[in-house]
Amino acid sequence: MLPQIKERTAGLHQYGTAGGLAVYERLGNLPLKNWQQGSWPQAEAISGVRMAETILTDTYACGGCPIGCGRVVEVGEGPYAGVRGAGPEYETCAAMGSLCLIDDLSAIAKLNELCNRYGLDTISAGGVIAFAMEARERGLLDEGPIWGDAQGAIELLHKIARREGELSWLLGEGVRRAAEKLGGRALDFAMHVKGLELPMHDPRAYFSVAVGYATSNRGACHLQAFSHLFERVLTMPELGYPEVLPRDQAEGKGEMVAKLQNLMALFDSLKLCKFVLFGGVTLAPILTWFNCVTGWDLDQGQFLRIGERIFNLKRLFNVRLGVSRKDDWLPLRLLVHRRGEGGAPDALPPLGPMLADYYAYRGWDEEGIPTPEKLAELGLTDL
Amino acid sequence: MLPQIKERTAGLHQYGTAGGLAVYERLGNLPLKNWQQGSWPQAEAISGVRMAETILTDTYACGGCPIGCGRVVEVGEGPYAGVRGAGPEYETCAAMGSLCLIDDLSAIAKLNELCNRYGLDTISAGGVIAFAMEARERGLLDEGPIWGDAQGAIELLHKIARREGELSWLLGEGVRRAAEKLGGRALDFAMHVKGLELPMHDPRAYFSVAVGYATSNRGACHLQAFSHLFERVLTMPELGYPEVLPRDQAEGKGEMVAKLQNLMALFDSLKLCKFVLFGGVTLAPILTWFNCVTGWDLDQGQFLRIGERIFNLKRLFNVRLGVSRKDDWLPLRLLVHRRGEGGAPDALPPLGPMLADYYAYRGWDEEGIPTPEKLAELGLTDL
Incomplete structure (x- = not known):
């Protein structure tokens, strides 16, 4: 059965789990702007296909796996040069990318690497950053990144991981607790269930x-x-x-x-x-x-x-x-x-x-x- | 237009707002057992029609009104003898009656009179009593009335109005606050919106x-x-x-x-x-x-x-x-x-x-x- 598995999952091997990201955008499944927006032309720019064309250097597989969906990436130039190692999965491209309207695959690779090094879950971290962006836009926070601000997201991630500054203590507890502390309208856009931030599949699409x-x-x-x-x-x-x-x-x-x-x-x-x-x-x-x-x-x-x-x-x-x-x-x-x-x-x-x-x-x-x-x-x- | 109004609302005059209570039961609109139950044969026993056959002595109307849906009742015998004056409306018959599975119209008239004298809203009071009954059944309270216990409901109403005993302080704040204090499963059956207990019309029916x-x-x-x-x-x-x-x-x-x-x-x-x-x-x-x-x-x-x-x-x-x-x-x-x-x-x-x-x-x-x-x-x- 291994040859059959290998054949049928060739796309997953070639482009990784983020291979279908642009398709998900077209289906309305890809979360955008903290679950507010319906479509986003930049989706292609953060897909697994684009990754294969740009920063992908190799793939890897778990022990004995015939698929090998794992990504190995290297960012050679630009502000995120130096990123090297495991690359972002679909969930990460969406959580760190589309959810925050960040359309720079190298920045997402950087955020992914930071999460891995700090031991942070990329879905929860992305959910928190998107929440912070919306809170900033609505005037509930007067610092932190705005939509699409990759550099700001990276700075915030460092602060949260190191618990530097007041904002990090607020956001580092996850969106539920952050929203409860902020109160009022923040409770309207705290995207979680039982305190866990949402993965990157939209219940309105499925x-x-x-x-x-x-x-x-x-x-x-x-x-x-x-x-x-x-x-x-x-x-x-x-x-x-x-x-x-x-x-x-x-x-x-x-x-x-x-x-x-x-x-x-x-x-x-x-x-x-x-x-x-x-x-x-x-x-x-x-x-x-x-x-x-x-x-x-x-x-x-x-x-x-x-x-x-x-x-x-x-x-x-x-x-x-x-x-x-x-x-x-x-x-x-x-x-x-x-x-x-x-x-x-x-x-x-x-x-x-x-x-x-x-x-x-x-x-x-x-x-x-x-x-x-x-x-x-x-x-x-x-x- | 007055004769037309009078003619078309003759039923409302004759049987009051509770005239349609049994019909509402058949439509699934009448709340039963704190909104849990779907039907209840005893509905007829607490309807405006039954009221007209038993304790109704007169009707009244607001100034200038051609309808006169107001009820005047008198309970001449039994444990609630002595009740005399304004009779229960539909909302009260349901809140104090079907919601608590109380099928005794004289008891409902008594509860109605007590609310009027104490200055309590009959919908909220009924909602609180039904909540207490469910909490008792589920073991979250070890005192208070059980389903259908008219005498217990009357005692509880007195206590709440006079703030006698610990239970009265819990329940006297309404179902939202009571449920928040009890916590856990109580939040599953606290029937309110924005802290106000629900009126007697079921959103599942309409x-x-x-x-x-x-x-x-x-x-x-x-x-x-x-x-x-x-x-x-x-x-x-x-x-x-x-x-x-x-x-x-x-x-x-x-x-x-x-x-x-x-x-x-x-x-x-x-x-x-x-x-x-x-x-x-x-x-x-x-x-x-x-x-x-x-x-x-x-x-x-x-x-x-x-x-x-x-x-x-x-x-x-x-x-x-x-x-x-x-x-x-x-x-x-x-x-x-x-x-x-x-x-x-x-x-x-x-x-x-x-x-x-x-x-x-x-x-x-x-x-x-x-x-x-x-x-x-x-x-x-x-x-």
Whole structure:
């Protein structure tokens, strides 16, 4: 199966995860200007394709991986000369780039390198910088970078990492806490779920993402369900999805997200990269490999049940910490703000009905708490 | 026109505002068990029809009113004997009755009398009692009434009004503050908007009510838009509504609520009772009367513009106090909880798109702030 994976993921190898960035801009999935804007002609300038044409020097792969989506870059000239090493992924190009209207790939490579060296998550760091830019524009901050200001973003990132100055203490706690401290209108544009800044996929472009972000156990995460790809290119016949689902349709998405969260919990436990899905790998061969390696003889239902148990177990941790329906929600900008242009100009996901479907499919009560019956079924009654 | 009003509102005179309570139960509009339940056979027992058959002794009318929806009741026997005077309206029968699963009309009359004497709003008081009942059921409170416990509700009301005991200090501040103090799961069933307890019309039964509650300037209010009636019986050709609109349709409801809020602001300023609408009075005769009384010569556009100015002016007060989109929302129970039975078993209002429509029609920005252009148009630029 390795040759097939390699063949089908050739684009991912050639251009990296940011290869599809310009396509995402056209689909309305690429976040722009802290999730406000609908389209942006500069998207091409920060894409993986452009990266391959300019600063890309090599690729790398995790151990044993036939894909090799990793980027190696080097910036030889200009203000960011000297950047050398791992290059930015899609999430980073978007978070440090389009989200902040920064259209300079070398600057993004610099910001990426700084995050790596400082040990900062590029999505959260980009989310915080975009939040700061909007706060500055609205007069809630009187210092910090403005939209598109790459140099200002770099300075802010240094300050946050080193906790230099008052602003760094405000922003270094993430957008939720920063917005709570600033108060008032800042709460309108604090883009997070459960305190975690949003990844770079727009729930207005892919309705399933609304449910995925709202219910992900660690806060907004595109990987716990990975569902947007099943609204664009991927299928999973074994789960009842032989075809790609329409992205602006709400029906069935609650159930789909729950099923995919269970599957992805399995992927994570197996330390299996989700990109093999692009290689045409579906559930059946994974189960075969699993049974070969472990010597067990699980059927598909038993296999998926493990994923469901993992997901519910994580939920129970959250429930004990006070999480419920009130926390399973999105920033209102994504539910109320139509961007009016781009690839999803008018779409707004109806999160209410999708979440109701999701809870019902999961066997949770209407407040998002796993029912005693569900816990008994999963063998988690002690918790 | 008076004979026409009198004839068309004969039912309102005969049975009071609670006359339609059982119909509302069948439509899924009557709140039950703190907005959890879909149907309730006991609704008839607390309706205006039953009131007329039992404790009603007389009716009364405000000065000059041809309708006379006011109730005069007397409870002659049983534990609530001695109640005498103004009887409960629909809102009170629902808030003190169905919301708490109290099916005893005499007890509701007693609770109504106590609220009147203590100077408590019956909607808020009922909302607080229902909240307390749910908190008790969920183990968040270890004292207070349980569902349907009329005597316990009466005792709690006394305590709240007199601030006797710890519980009264918790609940006497309303459901928002009580829920914030209790924390955790209590936030899931604190039914309020902007701190005001909800009136007795369900946004799941009448989608326009979702927008009306979310944007009403004083918090959840059924009177600032009065829109649910235009989804059931009323029309207003002058505003572009010659027919009743489908209640479970989202399209056009944002605009409709804005128009009706403007109109109702005029009604309130004129001290005009909205029940004349049931008498077949529409905008045209009101404008004629207005011009006759004032000696002015306003056309319909100028007339409605006054209402729009009033509504925007109120909004500006709120904006100065920090109100924005984040506050224009509903308790998630109404967006996520399908009741599964009754007259609106599956409906959940898609508040996001409706609110986007509403802001756009109002000429407010996407955070719900009136734009400078709109303020200039309304002659409110100084504010």
